[in-house]
Amino acid sequence: MSIDVLDLAYRFTDRQHGVVAAWQLAEQGVTPQALRNVVRSRRLERITGHVLAVPGVPRTERARVFAAVLDAGPRAILSHGSAAAWWQIRGFQLTPVHTTRPYGTSGRLPELGTVHEVRDLPESLLTTLDGVPIGKPELVLFQLAGVVSSARLARAVDDAWSQQLVDGRALRRCLDLMRDRGRKGTVAFREVVEARPEGYVPPQSGGEARFAYLLEQVGDEPMDRQVDVLGDEGWIGRVDFHDRCRPFVVEILSERYHAALVDREQDQRRFAALRATGRVVVAFWDFQLWRQGESVARIVRRIRLGLDAGAAPDSSSFEFTIDLHERTADGSSLDEAVAIYRDVPASN
Numbered sequence: 001m002s003i004d005v006l007d008l009a010y011r012f013t014d015r016q017h018g019v020v021a022a023w024q025l026a027e028q029g030v031t032p033q034a035l036r037n038v039v040r041s042r043r044l045e046r047i048t049g050h051v052l053a054v055p056g057v058p059r060t061e062r063a064r065v066f067a068a069v070l071d072a073g074p075r076a077i078l079s080h081g082s083a084a085a086w087w088q089i090r091g092f093q094l095t096p097v098h099t100t101r102p103y104g105t106s107g108r109l110p111e112l113g114t115v116h117e118v119r120d121l122p123e124s125l126l127t128t129l130d131g132v133p134i135g136k137p138e139l140v141l142f143q144l145a146g147v148v149s150s151a152r153l154a155r156a157v158d159d160a161w162s163q164q165l166v167d168g169r170a171l172r173r174c175l176d177l178m179r180d181r182g183r184k185g186t187v188a189f190r191e192v193v194e195a196r197p198e199g200y201v202p203p204q205s206g207g208e209a210r211f212a213y214l215l216e217q218v219g220d221e222p223m224d225r226q227v228d229v230l231g232d233e234g235w236i237g238r239v240d241f242h243d244r245c246r247p248f249v250v251e252i253l254s255e256r257y258h259a260a261l262v263d264r265e266q267d268q269r270r271f272a273a274l275r276a277t278g279r280v281v282v283a284f285w286d287f288q289l290w291r292q293g294e295s296v297a298r299i300v301r302r303i304r305l306g307l308d309a310g311a312a313p314d315s316s317s318f319e320f321t322i323d324l325h326e327r328t329a330d331g332s333s334l335d336e337a338v339a340i341y342r343d344v345p346a347s348n
């Protein structure tokens with residue numbers, strides 16, 4: 001039995017930086033006695049009364065984060081400043097670790113970090129990032145509203161927005177879900193959201209600045225940033241870049257945001273709506289701007305050449321743009337992904 005328990009524990013520790021919770025093993029049918037036997041054998045060691053670790057595995061900062069969330073209980077999430085740091089919002093640190101759980105989850109106090117308790121945590125505002133249960137960025141910002149100054153909250157909102165972690169709709173939706181009497185931070189959060197009305201453009205993100213730089217480096221004309229696009233049924237959305245003279249849109253996707261929030265289906269619907277207006281739409285991952293910058297610039301030039309030569313936006317010349325970001329999400333070559341389409345115009 002202890003061998004089975006150990007094997008099961010390792011399945012968790014392999015993806016949780018060497019730590020596992022007793023409640024995770026109990027959910028899989030492991031009895032307290034079987035777990036005690038494994039601990040006595042020294043093949044697992046206790047960090048707290050409810051969290052165990054593989055002996056000899058380095059106790060990294062990320063491992064401490066995992067351990068603190070597990071120690072807070074089955075429905076706990078990483079929260080507040082720690083969660084902001086996990087999302088890489090500037091100005092925050094992972095430790096000391098803060099977690100949040102619903103009231104009544106557990107009658108005990110965790111031994112690691114600081115735990116906050118709330119009446120509820122809306123499922124639609126929760127996700128998992130790098131294996132850690134966490135609030136979506138808009139919920140994290142709402143949590144920060146109760147513990148940081150208004151100026152610091154505003155900077156955090158702008159930083160998250162510029163990284164494409166949130167936008168106005170996500171912030172307003174979070175406010176609608178979370179506001180009620182007595183919920184700390186509601187007033188401050190509402191003030192920051194209302195100060196960013198429809199049409200607000202946050203400071204330029206690193207990805208946007210990089211894309212503009214790539215076009216400048218090859219001598220190509222710039223594209224307009226953060227442009228609202230209308231369709232037959234009204235506003236479709238704000239695009240990252242729109243060509244000034246051609247029906248051509250470029251979107252920059254945040255690898256971290258889209259991988260964690262599983263928004264690819266939403267992206268596809270939005271891109272389809274943009275294409276229905278007679279535009280070519282191509283999306284690049286933010287990491288491609290840095291690792292394959294020359295390829296990004298070449299693809300933009302190819303699309304412009306095709307449009308200038310009279311190719312219709314819905315022609316086979318631009319078929320490669322439809323799923324380019326999906327086919328290269330694993331870091332594969334943009335040039336190779338484009339080369340399989342014979343009708344793509346060559347760049348100069």
